[in-house]
Amino acid sequence: MRLRSLVHLASLNLRSDLRGTAVNTAAACVGAAALVFFVALGMGVGQAARLMFPGDARLVEVVPGAVSLGAALGGGALDDGAVARLRELPGVDGAWRRLALRVPIAASRAPEGVRMNWPTGFTVQVPVVGVDAGLVSSDLAPGGKFDDPPAGEAIPVLASRRLLEVYNKTIAPAWNLRRLPPGLDLMGLQIPVQVGFSIIPLKTEDRVYDARLALAGLSDRVPLYSLAVPVETVRRLHKEYGKADTGYSSVILEARRPDDVPGIAAAVRRMGFAVDEGERAIAERVGLAITVTAGALALLALLMTALAALAIAQSLSASVRARTRDIAILQSLGATAGDVRALVLAEAALVGLAGGVLGVGIAWLAARGVDAAALGLLPDFPFRPTTFFLFPAWIFALGTGVSAAAALLGALAPAALAARVDPARAIS
Amino acid sequence: MISLRHITKRFHDGEREVAVLRDLDLDVAAGAFTAVVGPSGSGKSTLLYVAGGLDADFDGEAVVAGKDLRTLSARERASFRNGSVGFVFQSFNLLPSLPAVENVMLPGLFVPPGIPAPSIGQLRGRALEALDRVGLADKASRLPGRLSGGERQRVAIARALLSRPAVLLADEPTGNLDAVSGEAVIQLFSGMVRDGVTVLVVTHEERVSSAAGQVLHLEDGRLR
Ligand SMILES: Nc1ncnc2c1ncn2[C@@H]1O[C@H](COP(=O)(O)OP(=O)(O)O)[C@@H](O)[C@H]1O
Ligand SMILES: [Mg+2]
Numbered sequence: 001m002r003l004r005s006l007v008h009l010a011s012l013n014l015r016s017d018l019r020g021t022a023v024n025t026a027a028a029c030v031g032a033a034a035l036v037f038f039v040a041l042g043m044g045v046g047q048a049a050r051l052m053f054p055g056d057a058r059l060v061e062v063v064p065g066a067v068s069l070g071a072a073l074g075g076g077a078l079d080d081g082a083v084a085r086l087r088e089l090p091g092v093d094g095a096w097r098r099l100a101l102r103v104p105i106a107a108s109r110a111p112e113g114v115r116m117n118w119p120t121g122f123t124v125q126v127p128v129v130g131v132d133a134g135l136v137s138s139d140l141a142p143g144g145k146f147d148d149p150p151a152g153e154a155i156p157v158l159a160s161r162r163l164l165e166v167y168n169k170t171i172a173p174a175w176n177l178r179r180l181p182p183g184l185d186l187m188g189l190q191i192p193v194q195v196g197f198s199i200i201p202l203k204t205e206d207r208v209y210d211a212r213l214a215l216a217g218l219s220d221r222v223p224l225y226s227l228a229v230p231v232e233t234v235r236r237l238h239k240e241y242g243k244a245d246t247g248y249s250s251v252i253l254e255a256r257r258p259d260d261v262p263g264i265a266a267a268v269r270r271m272g273f274a275v276d277e278g279e280r281a282i283a284e285r286v287g288l289a290i291t292v293t294a295g296a297l298a299l300l301a302l303l304m305t306a307l308a309a310l311a312i313a314q315s316l317s318a319s320v321r322a323r324t325r326d327i328a329i330l331q332s333l334g335a336t337a338g339d340v341r342a343l344v345l346a347e348a349a350l351v352g353l354a355g356g357v358l359g360v361g362i363a364w365l366a367a368r369g370v371d372a373a374a375l376g377l378l379p380d381f382p383f384r385p386t387t388f389f390l391f392p393a394w395i396f397a398l399g400t401g402v403s404a405a406a407a408l409l410g411a412l413a414p415a416a417l418a419a420r421v422d423p424a425r426a427i428s
Numbered sequence: 429m430i431s432l433r434h435i436t437k438r439f440h441d442g443e444r445e446v447a448v449l450r451d452l453d454l455d456v457a458a459g460a461f462t463a464v465v466g467p468s469g470s471g472k473s474t475l476l477y478v479a480g481g482l483d484a485d486f487d488g489e490a491v492v493a494g495k496d497l498r499t500l501s502a503r504e505r506a507s508f509r510n511g512s513v514g515f516v517f518q519s520f521n522l523l524p525s526l527p528a529v530e531n532v533m534l535p536g537l538f539v540p541p542g543i544p545a546p547s548i549g550q551l552r553g554r555a556l557e558a559l560d561r562v563g564l565a566d567k568a569s570r571l572p573g574r575l576s577g578g579e580r581q582r583v584a585i586a587r588a589l590l591s592r593p594a595v596l597l598a599d600e601p602t603g604n605l606d607a608v609s610g611e612a613v614i615q616l617f618s619g620m621v622r623d624g625v626t627v628l629v630v631t632h633e634e635r636v637s638s639a640a641g642q643v644l645h646l647e648d649g650r651l652r
Contacts, residue, residue, distance in 0.1 A: 005537035008548050016525030329521045332482055333587070334510020334538035336503050424483035427521065428473055 028355025031305030042294020077247030091260030130234030352407025356400030450649030514588030578609025
């Protein structure tokens with residue numbers, strides 16, 4: 001039987017039983033809609049979470065071990081020797097030092113180059129951490145340098161990529177400051193600071209002098225509420241202010257592959273150091289929770305699709321039984337058993353496709369509705385997504401494909417039933 | 429055109445085995461109009477289903493329109509029903525959900541692979557022509573339920589003739605019709621015979637058999 005004949009006759013049959021067709025299409029549609037909706041939701045929320053917690057699956061943050069344990073195992077402080085040994089661990093591609101600045105730095109004037117309503121007398125303590133240039137080299141603005149500058153020159157700093165969002169959504173509104181317009185080029189922005197000054201009077205150093213920080217880039221590898229400067233700058237300031245060298249605050253290891261991370265973490269612990277799970281663990285836990293939830297919902301949707309397939313199987317079986325004589329008539333006119341089987345399958349496929357297309361459309365509309373409702377109800381917060389759904393092109397194929405496949409699967413038994421009709425017996 | 433030799437057809441009725449056709453022979457020449465008469469239950473329909481390739485479960489030899497039915501596969505039998513024979517039944521056997529013209533188009537949808545098949549549009553044109561030949565051009569879009577018995581049977585005849593078969597097999601074609609409609613059907617058969625179609629009608633009605641050139645009696649599973 002030619003495809004055009006098959007489609008012609010199948011659609012005639014579907015049209016002649018509009019009620020049954022509508023019911024079956026609705027069944028297929030519900031399954032497809034639920035599947036597409038939940039898969040799109042899982043991906044959308046996953047993407048939103050990744051924006052909020054940009055955990056790099058290849059990074060391991062090594063921190064000094066507990067004192068007693070560290071001493072016993074030869075661990076303890078993260079000095080240059082420890083860094084060298086960490087760099088030699090199998091699977092490690094790079095090891096970068098982080099050193100928190102123990103000299104207070106404060107900003108009491110607006111950055112130069114942006115219009116900002118900096119309140120008079122308003123001083124912000126700036127947490128500063130020194131990092132190796134290698135950790136953030138790919139985040140530097142083009143042509144930017146990340147070295148300890150000669151005396152009198154601005155110190156290059158990197159800010160968390162997320163700080164801007166947090167500033168706009170929480171800090172600025174709370175302190176009634178101007179929001180930074182999106183797309184503003186902040187590179188090279190100079191921030192006048194006072195080195196040695198603390199808003200806690202007792203912590204202010206004997207010597208306080210003016211310096212400038214120059215924004216050299218934005219990075220996800222900088223802690224959210226601190227600015228990163230070259231690690232050499234921190235060591236120089238510690239020397240200037242007579243701070244004892246107590247080792248690095250942490251060492252960031254970059255694994256060759258994410259799979260290497262557990263092994264590296266175990267080796268680090270054996271060396272007597274601790275691993276700071278920090279944001280990566282949050283990101284992983286959030287990611288896992290989202291994957292599991294979305295997976296469960298998608299499974300539920302698949303179950304609904306399976307139920308739809310069962311419903312279609314049921315109603316097609318009834319329809320085939322009711323049409324036994326019609327089938328025998330078609331056979332008397334030259335239909336083979338294969339033609340009859342194909343006809344039932346084609347009817348199911350058409351219903352499944354129609355239901356799938358409809359379901360995908362409904363899922364998309366429902367997603368738009370949920371987005372509109374959620375965004376209308378939720379307050380503005382950092383990293384608030386503009387949508388909780390992701391609709392890549394393949395999801396439309398998935399919806400219609402799964403729906404058609406389920407309908408076809410449900411039609412297998414009725415189609416076999418139809419193919420077994422004996423014309424000589426059924427026609428009289 | 430139709431040659432049946434030593435045809436025996438048995439039905440199993442629980443434990444009992446009943447031979448409806450017993451060592452039956454039948455010869456119908458090409459272009460002949462033959463009637464087989466016999467009382468109800470004598471096996472007339474059974475004979476027709478064997479000759480038409482609807483029932484392959486029989487003993488003996490059946491050659492119809494040049495095809496040895498015993499040697500055909502199920503697929504080849506379907507192809508034979510599609511192109512070599514046309515059926516007309518007492519109860520019309522139209523699909524109730526399809527308009528007359530779609531019913532007439534049906535055989536064209538099952539043209540086997542290897543034989544050029546018409547497009548749906550061409551098929552509709554041919555079906556309308558066939559309906560015109562039986563005088564129903566104006567009722568092509570009606571559902572069977574909105575046609576009279578005589579009109580339904582003429583739709584069925586148009587359908588049987590769509591693929592221009594060599595043989596027409598009719599099972600009590602006037603059984604459900606009034607005298608006037610029955611007469612119209614008989615006229616159509618006579619016209620087909622003039623066009624060279626071989627017609628085999630099984631009936632228990634005198635008015636049909638009187639139009640036939642050859643009348644055979646089915647008794648005790650054999651023809652006399
Ligand atoms: N599928 C069947 N199973 C058992 N018996 C059957 C079957 N079909 C027909 N018969 C029997 O075969 C006999 C002939 O039937 P049929 O050919 O329909 O007769 P007719 O058409 O002459 O009235 C009847 O006795 C009928 O009961
Ligand atoms: Mg009969």
